[in-house]
Amino acid sequence: xxxxxxxxxxxxxxxxxxxLAITLSRRGVKYTQPDTEVLHALRPxxxxxxxxxxxxxxxxxxxxQTVAAANDYWRG
Amino acid sequence: xxxxxxxxxxxxxxxxxxxLAITLSRRGVKYTQPDTEVLHALRPxxxxxxxxxxxxxxxxxxxxQTVAAANDYWRG
Amino acid sequence: xxxxxxxxxxxxxxxxxxxLAITLSRRGVKYTQPDTEVLHALRPxxxxxxxxxxxxxxxxxxxxQTVAAANDYWRG
Amino acid sequence: xxxxxxxxxxxxxxxxxxxLAITLSRRGVKYTQPDTEVLHALRPxxxxxxxxxxxxxxxxxxxxQTVAAANDYWRG
Amino acid sequence: xxxxxxxxxxxxxxxxxxxLAITLSRRGVKYTQPDTEVLHALRPxxxxxxxxxxxxxxxxxxxxQTVAAANDYWRG
Amino acid sequence: xxxxxxxxxxxxxxxxxxxLAITLSRRGVKYTQPDTEVLHALRPxxxxxxxxxxxxxxxxxxxxQTVAAANDYWRG
Numbered sequence: 001x002x003x004x005x006x007x008x009x010x011x012x013x014x015x016x017x018x019x020l021a022i023t024l025s026r027r028g029v030k031y032t033q034p035d036t037e038v039l040h041a042l043r044p045x046x047x048x049x050x051x052x053x054x055x056x057x058x059x060x061x062x063x064x065q066t067v068a069a070a071n072d073y074w075r076g
Numbered sequence: 077x078x079x080x081x082x083x084x085x086x087x088x089x090x091x092x093x094x095x096l097a098i099t100l101s102r103r104g105v106k107y108t109q110p111d112t113e114v115l116h117a118l119r120p121x122x123x124x125x126x127x128x129x130x131x132x133x134x135x136x137x138x139x140x141q142t143v144a145a146a147n148d149y150w151r152g
Numbered sequence: 153x154x155x156x157x158x159x160x161x162x163x164x165x166x167x168x169x170x171x172l173a174i175t176l177s178r179r180g181v182k183y184t185q186p187d188t189e190v191l192h193a194l195r196p197x198x199x200x201x202x203x204x205x206x207x208x209x210x211x212x213x214x215x216x217q218t219v220a221a222a223n224d225y226w227r228g
Numbered sequence: 229x230x231x232x233x234x235x236x237x238x239x240x241x242x243x244x245x246x247x248l249a250i251t252l253s254r255r256g257v258k259y260t261q262p263d264t265e266v267l268h269a270l271r272p273x274x275x276x277x278x279x280x281x282x283x284x285x286x287x288x289x290x291x292x293q294t295v296a297a298a299n300d301y302w303r304g
Numbered sequence: 305x306x307x308x309x310x311x312x313x314x315x316x317x318x319x320x321x322x323x324l325a326i327t328l329s330r331r332g333v334k335y336t337q338p339d340t341e342v343l344h345a346l347r348p349x350x351x352x353x354x355x356x357x358x359x360x361x362x363x364x365x366x367x368x369q370t371v372a373a374a375n376d377y378w379r380g
Numbered sequence: 381x382x383x384x385x386x387x388x389x390x391x392x393x394x395x396x397x398x399x400l401a402i403t404l405s406r407r408g409v410k411y412t413q414p415d416t417e418v419l420h421a422l423r424p425x426x427x428x429x430x431x432x433x434x435x436x437x438x439x440x441x442x443x444x445q446t447v448a449a450a451n452d453y454w455r456g
Contacts, residue, residue: 006319009377015082018100022107024322024368028361031326033351046354047109050122054131055358057104061138062365064100070377073085073146091158094176098183123185126198130207133180137214140176149161149222167234170252174259199261202274206283209256213290216252225237225298243386246404250411275413278426282435285408289442292404301389301450310395313453328398328444332437335402337427350430359434366441374453 009070017071021063028059085146093147097139104135161222169223173215180211237298245299249291256287313374321375325367332363389450397451401443408439 005027011017033039046052068074081103087093109115122128144150157179163169185191198204220226233255239245261267274280296302309331315321337343350356372378385407391397413419426432448454 004319006322007317009318009372013083014085015080018082018103019107022104025361025365027322028326028364029357031323031364032360033357038352042352042354042357046358048114048118049354050118050125050128051131052354052358053105053109053118054122054128054135055355055362056108057101058131058135058138059358059362059365060104060107061101061135061142062362062369065138065142066365066369066372066377068085068142068146070372070379073142075146089159090161091156094158094179095183098180124190124194126194126201126204127207129181129185129194130198130204130211132184133177134207134211134214136180136183137177137211137218141214141218144161144218144222149218151222165235166237167232170234170255171259174256200266200270202270202277202280203283205257205261205270206274206280206287208260209253210283210287210290212256212259213253213287213294217290217294220237220294220298225294227298241387242389243384246386246407247411250408276418276422278422278429278432279435281409281413281422282426282432282439284412285405286435286439286442288408288411289405289439289446293442293446296389296446296450301446303450308395310398311393313394313448329437329441331398332402332440333433335399335440336436337433342428346428346430346433350434353430356430356434359431359438363434363438363441366438366445370441370445370448370453374448374455 009067011067011071014068014071014074017067017074018060018064021060021067024063024067025056025059028063085143087143087147090144090147090150093143093150094136094140097136097143100139100143101132101135104139161219163219163223166220166223166226169219169226170212170216173212173219176215176219177208177211180215237295239295239299242296242299242302245295245302246288246292249288249295252291252295253284253287256291313371315371315375318372318375318378321371321378322364322368325364325371328367328371329360329363332367389447391447391451394448394451394454397447397454398440398444401440401447404443404447405436405439408443 011020029039046056087096105115122132163172181191198208239248257267274284315324333343350360391400409419426436
């Protein structure tokens with residue numbers, strides 16, 4: 001994964017920050033399983049499971065804490 | 077999900093902050109599974125499971141940490 | 153859930169703060185499953201399971217982090 | 229649980245802080261299941277399960293974050 | 305594990321910080337199971353499981369919080 | 381567990397801090413299950429399970445957050 005995908009944690013709005021948190025969560029998966037075909041095949045397993053969706057939302061919540069702090073909670 | 081749904085983390089009261097944390101938790105799910113029919117079908121699976129409800133409450137707790145910090149814990 | 157239940161994160165003592173963390177954890181469940189009869193029926197499932205009790209204690213711990221920070225750890 | 233069990237988060241040493249984190253973790257369980265006989269009966273279920281012991285250690289770690297912050301990491 | 309593998313939490317960019325978070329997550333596994341053959345044999349178990357990949361991404365997210373704070377969120 | 385095992389969270393390097401986080405994680409287990417023979421017997425259960433190793437790494441990550449903050453991220 002030599003490409004450049006994360007140059008800053010700054011975002012213009014909280015919503016863009018939340019979307020960056022989603023990107024971070026997905027990248028956390030891709031570093032472990034880089035094969036996009038495998039990831040695609042696994043999609044039904046988690047997108048149709050309440051437990052898996054809650055777990056995914058939890059990872060997003062943790063990454064959003066980081067992004068929100070990096071943006072001083074968009075207070076400025 | 078092109079709509080604008082999160083413009084600020086500021087809320088007037090802690091309770092509104094807690095409710096924003098619930099919104100964030102649900103949005104974390106919807107970014108992964110945007111199909112509301114699927115989400116509706118999954119509802120009985122988690123709304124009647126003690127483990128799933130505890131897991132959902134945990135995601136809310138994590139998001140509430142972020143919202144509470146953003147509001148300086150409503151100290152002002 | 154139109155009632156007002158959370159007007160401040162301030163508490164007089166750490167123990168009251170811990171008890172507020174318990175309230176927050178339960179409210180996190182109730183927003184997802186507001187039906188108190190369902191919640192009552194689920195009680196044996198988690199109150200007699202070591203794993204469920206540990207998971208519940210974890211949610212309390214996360215909410216207690218928030219309440220303790222809001223009270224500057226009762227240092228004053 | 230009308231007794232007073234938590235009057236301060238301050239401890240003299242990091243080790244006492246860690247032990248307070250264990251107390252907080254156990255209290256988080258007892259607020260959900262106050263019946264000590266039930267808790268005693270559940271003990272073999274988690275004290276002999278690697279997964280349950282790891283989960284218990286995680287709750288302690290989260291509570292230790294709170295206690296350590298409250299003591300300014302015993303830096304003084 | 306006598307080798308030196310972690311001399312600083314500073315990284316030049318957020319992406320390098322994310323990659324350090326991945327290293328920390330893997331090292332957390334290796335301290336418990338240092339046998340690389342065992343780890344290699346376990347790889348299919350988690351790299352093809354949606355739940356395991358989400359759990360791995362969560363550990364990365366927690367470690368990324370630490371690395372991001374150590375770098376003041378690459379604000380400077 | 382009357383012995384003294386934790387007198388400071390300060391470490392000379394980030395790597396020693398990570399190793400202290402591992403110690404904290406193991407102590408979190410030992411306070412719940414002090415019998416080292418039981419712990420030894422449980423070892424194969426978690427050291428050969430991808431899920432258990434990820435869970436162990438997560439506890440280390442949480443404790444490393446605390447140790448890193450206590451050392452001001454070894455910035456000085």
